[in-house]
Amino acid sequence: MKSNNHISPSQRSWLRFKANRRGYYSLWVFLFVFVLSLFAEVISNDKPLIVHYQNEYYFPIFKFYKETEFGGDFETEADYKDSYVRKILTDNDNWMLEPLNAFNHTTISYDSDLPNPAPPSEFNVLGTDDRGRDVLARLIYGFRLSILFAIALTIIGTAVGILAGMVQGYFGGRVDLFFQRFIEVWGSMPELYLLIIFASIFQPSVWLLVILLSMFGWMGLSDYVRAEFLKGRNLDYVKSARALGLTDRAIMLRHLLPNSLTPVITFMPFRISGAILALTSLDYLGLGVPADTPSLGELLSQGKENISAWWLSLSTFGVLVGALMMLIFIGEAVREALDTRRV
Amino acid sequence: MSNDNLISINDLSVDFKAANEIVHAVKNISFDIPAGKNVALVGESGSGKSVTALSILNLHDASHVNYPNGEIIYQNKNLLTQTERDLRNIRGSDIAMIFQEPMTSLNPVYPVSKQMIEPLMQHQNYNREEALKRSIELFDRVGIPDPSRLINSFPHMMSGGQRQRVMIAMALACKPKLLIADEPTTALDVTIQKQILELLKELQSEFNMSVLMITHDLNLVKHYSDYVCVMNQGQIVEQNSVNAVFESPKHEYTQHLLASQPERHINSLVSNSELLIQGKDIRVYFPVTKGFFKRKIDEIRAVDQVDIHLVKGETLGVVGESGSGKTTLGMALLKLQNSTGEINFKKQRLDTLKEADVRPLRKYFQVVFQDPFSSLSPRMTIEQIIGEGLQIHFPELTPDQRMKKISQVLREVGLDDSILWRYPHEFSGGQRQRIAIARVVILEPELILLDEPTSALDVSVQKQVLELLAQLQQKHKISYIFISHDLNVIRSISHRVLVMKQGKVVEQGETELLFNTPEQNYTKELLNAAMV
Numbered sequence: 001m002k003s004n005n006h007i008s009p010s011q012r013s014w015l016r017f018k019a020n021r022r023g024y025y026s027l028w029v030f031l032f033v034f035v036l037s038l039f040a041e042v043i044s045n046d047k048p049l050i051v052h053y054q055n056e057y058y059f060p061i062f063k064f065y066k067e068t069e070f071g072g073d074f075e076t077e078a079d080y081k082d083s084y085v086r087k088i089l090t091d092n093d094n095w096m097l098e099p100l101n102a103f104n105h106t107t108i109s110y111d112s113d114l115p116n117p118a119p120p121s122e123f124n125v126l127g128t129d130d131r132g133r134d135v136l137a138r139l140i141y142g143f144r145l146s147i148l149f150a151i152a153l154t155i156i157g158t159a160v161g162i163l164a165g166m167v168q169g170y171f172g173g174r175v176d177l178f179f180q181r182f183i184e185v186w187g188s189m190p191e192l193y194l195l196i197i198f199a200s201i202f203q204p205s206v207w208l209l210v211i212l213l214s215m216f217g218w219m220g221l222s223d224y225v226r227a228e229f230l231k232g233r234n235l236d237y238v239k240s241a242r243a244l245g246l247t248d249r250a251i252m253l254r255h256l257l258p259n260s261l262t263p264v265i266t267f268m269p270f271r272i273s274g275a276i277l278a279l280t281s282l283d284y285l286g287l288g289v290p291a292d293t294p295s296l297g298e299l300l301s302q303g304k305e306n307i308s309a310w311w312l313s314l315s316t317f318g319v320l321v322g323a324l325m326m327l328i329f330i331g332e333a334v335r336e337a338l339d340t341r342r343v
Numbered sequence: 344m345s346n347d348n349l350i351s352i353n354d355l356s357v358d359f360k361a362a363n364e365i366v367h368a369v370k371n372i373s374f375d376i377p378a379g380k381n382v383a384l385v386g387e388s389g390s391g392k393s394v395t396a397l398s399i400l401n402l403h404d405a406s407h408v409n410y411p412n413g414e415i416i417y418q419n420k421n422l423l424t425q426t427e428r429d430l431r432n433i434r435g436s437d438i439a440m441i442f443q444e445p446m447t448s449l450n451p452v453y454p455v456s457k458q459m460i461e462p463l464m465q466h467q468n469y470n471r472e473e474a475l476k477r478s479i480e481l482f483d484r485v486g487i488p489d490p491s492r493l494i495n496s497f498p499h500m501m502s503g504g505q506r507q508r509v510m511i512a513m514a515l516a517c518k519p520k521l522l523i524a525d526e527p528t529t530a531l532d533v534t535i536q537k538q539i540l541e542l543l544k545e546l547q548s549e550f551n552m553s554v555l556m557i558t559h560d561l562n563l564v565k566h567y568s569d570y571v572c573v574m575n576q577g578q579i580v581e582q583n584s585v586n587a588v589f590e591s592p593k594h595e596y597t598q599h600l601l602a603s604q605p606e607r608h609i610n611s612l613v614s615n616s617e618l619l620i621q622g623k624d625i626r627v628y629f630p631v632t633k634g635f636f637k638r639k640i641d642e643i644r645a646v647d648q649v650d651i652h653l654v655k656g657e658t659l660g661v662v663g664e665s666g667s668g669k670t671t672l673g674m675a676l677l678k679l680q681n682s683t684g685e686i687n688f689k690k691q692r693l694d695t696l697k698e699a700d701v702r703p704l705r706k707y708f709q710v711v712f713q714d715p716f717s718s719l720s721p722r723m724t725i726e727q728i729i730g731e732g733l734q735i736h737f738p739e740l741t742p743d744q745r746m747k748k749i750s751q752v753l754r755e756v757g758l759d760d761s762i763l764w765r766y767p768h769e770f771s772g773g774q775r776q777r778i779a780i781a782r783v784v785i786l787e788p789e790l791i792l793l794d795e796p797t798s799a800l801d802v803s804v805q806k807q808v809l810e811l812l813a814q815l816q817q818k819h820k821i822s823y824i825f826i827s828h829d830l831n832v833i834r835s836i837s838h839r840v841l842v843m844k845q846g847k848v849v850e851q852g853e854t855e856l857l858f859n860t861p862e863q864n865y866t867k868e869l870l871n872a873a874m875v
Contacts, residue, residue: 008722008724008766009721009722009766009768010722235717235718236712236713236714236717236718237717237718237719237720239679239710239712239718240710240712240718240779240782241720241731242679243677243679243705243708243709243710243783244705244706244709244731244732244735244782244783244786245701245702245703245704245705245706245732245735245736246731246735247702254723254731255720255723258720258722258723259720259721259722
């Protein structure tokens with residue numbers, strides 16, 4: 001105990017988290033891959049990073065250049081995949097620096113001689129899908145979208161869940177009773193059918209999905225927060241805070257909330273992985289994001305259509321399993337870290 | 344002598360393996376338990392007394408405990424080296440144990456009869472009917488009214504005293520030679536406490552059994568034990584017959600313990616002090632409702648028609664057994680509990696104010712709770728805990744001034760400001776209680792409600808906290824409402840005492856007058872039970 005002096009409970013949790021090597025490294029690997037995927041445009045794009053043309057530098061990723069600026073014929077944006085444009089840009093002293101994977105998620109690859117979906121080749125490291133788009137590019141962009149979607153869904157769901165749980169648990173009585181009945185009714189609505197109905201009424205989009213899934217995702221968490229608040233509001237430190245003259249708001253936020261976050265933080269990684277799976281399944285069923293959006297679920301469903309194109313299903317499966325496994329390891333470590341009985 | 348000894352403990356040490364260190368809980372202790380006598384192990388929390396007792400039955404978690412040396416001799420056998428199987432025959436039949444908390448030591452899902460007949464069928468080869476018959480006899484013997492009916496009830500249907508009687512009956516079922524009683528009455532009210540101890544004493548001579556009593560309460564030891572072993576930090580510092588220890592304690596620590604009995608710390612009152620708070624006809628009724636429409640069928644009168652008043656700088660002791668409404672009354676006075684009746688605080692009506700209007704006044708009346716472990720938020724630093732009230736009631740202070748005030752109040756309660764950045768879990772019970780006191784004193788209140796502030800503390804710490812409270816009262820002229828079930832504590836600090844029973848005030852008056860010449864029977868009974 002003595003060596004742990006001056007360490008706050010959250011710092012001690014962090015030490016316990018670090019002690020779980022598997023979870024700790026999973027966190028770093030996951031963060032690294034996620035941050036990398038945030039720069040997907042730089043890693044995987046059909047536009048070069050830098051073009052050096054007639055002693056001047058161009059940055060096509062950030063700026064629109066007409067083909068005519070490079071001595072081409074059209075007023076439209078230069079097509080850097082076009083052999084004519086490439087020839088101009090690599091002649092003489094001109095050069096261009098291309099991203100590691102020279103395809104965007106919408107780029108259709110014409111390099112392969114084989115019919116689409118084409119197997120891995122020197123151009124398309126993981127092959128192409130049934131419309132000739134590069135699978136690696138679609139995986140990178142799809143991974144990013146999945147994670148961002150999952151984080152958005154988790155943040156909204158957690159915030160609403162905490163708020164609902166706080167109000168129910170702190171005020172108790174009638175408020176709690178009413179809210180619980182409401183949750184029972186709300187929770188018994190058929191989520192999947194609502195999604196199908198809404199998907200046919202509105203133009204499907206990522207935001208529509210976030211909103212629809214958030215409307216149902218908060219309920220599981222609010223129960224836990226409610227229970228923590230019900231337990232906490234009768235503890236002496238809350239009574240002391242009331243006696244000090246704190247407002248309900250201050251008691252809830254400053255005293256009860258920090259002591260009720262254990263289930264919230266414990267569930268966080270599992271909620272993220274649940275959200276990734278939800279998006280993937282909806283896309284797989286064709287109820288998710290619009291067709292040209294890069295998505296893991298859509299790739300999986302293509303893999304099912306083209307069962308012999310193993311590069312489709314196998315690579316997507318690998319990405320999904322890797323991401324979910326790391327999240328579960330992180331979640332496991334978080335759960336252990338928040339267990340105060342451990343030293 | 345050795346033939347008379349039921350159990351001899353020689354040079355026993357007990358170690359516990361914690362994460363990375365070994366805790367030496369008991370260090371080289373030796374003592375004997377003579378047949379038919381009552382031996383007391385006395386010490387403060389953490390002194391190793393319960394560890395010693397549990398070692399006799401080897402009830403420790405085997406993966407954590409280690410006995411580096413020593414032996415426990417019972418009938419020429421060393422209990423420490425017995426197999427689990429042999430020990431099971433000894434547990435319950437030769438050596439029985441009763442625990443502190445009668446609520447949790449009975450299984451709530453079975454009727455007591457089922458739990459009662461188990462040891463009888465296990466150790467005495469009784470069949471079900473015989474076991475049941477014997478159980479009813481035992482229930483009768485330990486003083487449970489209407490035993491043939493109550494034996495089929497569930498633990499929650501019995502009172503604390505009755506449950507402890509059931510525990511004793513279960514322990515006696517197989518006529519043990521040794522009964523280990525681990526703080527048997529700590530969770531009970533004083534009047535019940537006395538009955539249980541008297542019962543144990545009777546049974547001890549009737550069954551000719553030895554009793555090993557573990558307690559922190561020197562009063563009990565004095566009245567009920569033959570021998571005492573005083574433990575401190577895992578060692579027995581003194582052992583002798585009760586008379587010898589109480590009359591001429593040899594070891595410094597024993598002297599310190601004996602001197603820790605609360606002394607009288609009463610500050611003289613300024614005559615004609617102004618009236619600080621007054622409650623007239625305070626009532627707190629909880630309706631008992633039934634059915635869907637919440638028909639009110641009855642009400643529980645937690646506080647019933649209580650009149651109370653307090654002048655500046657005065658301490659009012661509120662005594663009563665559990666459930667007598669003393670805490671509810673305190674909470675009602677401070678508007679932390681809804682009540683009816685008129686409450687005046689410094690000539691201002693409190694009971695008609697709305698919660699939002701009471702809030703700015705809260706700095707004048709503060710509360711300190713019993714349990715110093717749950718009264719401090721575990722995720723706030725000491726600085727945040729003590730400074731929180733300042734931010735609300737003295738928002739004009741700059742951070743520097745606030746900090747200065749916090750260090751000043753910490754010094755006042757006997758702590759120094761090196762602890763500011765620490766968290767509550769790093770402190771002992773006594774230190775936490777000081778922090779809880781600092782948190783309220785910093786607001787310069789005029790009234791502090793102390794709800795059993797010393798009940799969770801060891802005697803020597805209790806004494807220090809009482810001294811601190813008396814000091815603070817003298818310095819700042821704070822009034823206290825001191826709620827306690829412990830008459831010794833009440834007597835040491837109160838100017839006046841209010842005795843409560845079932846929500847009503849039974850008797851009130853000046854402390855010494857009330858203690859010396861109580862008028863009501865209930866007060867006499869309480870005083871008698873508390874052995875003051």
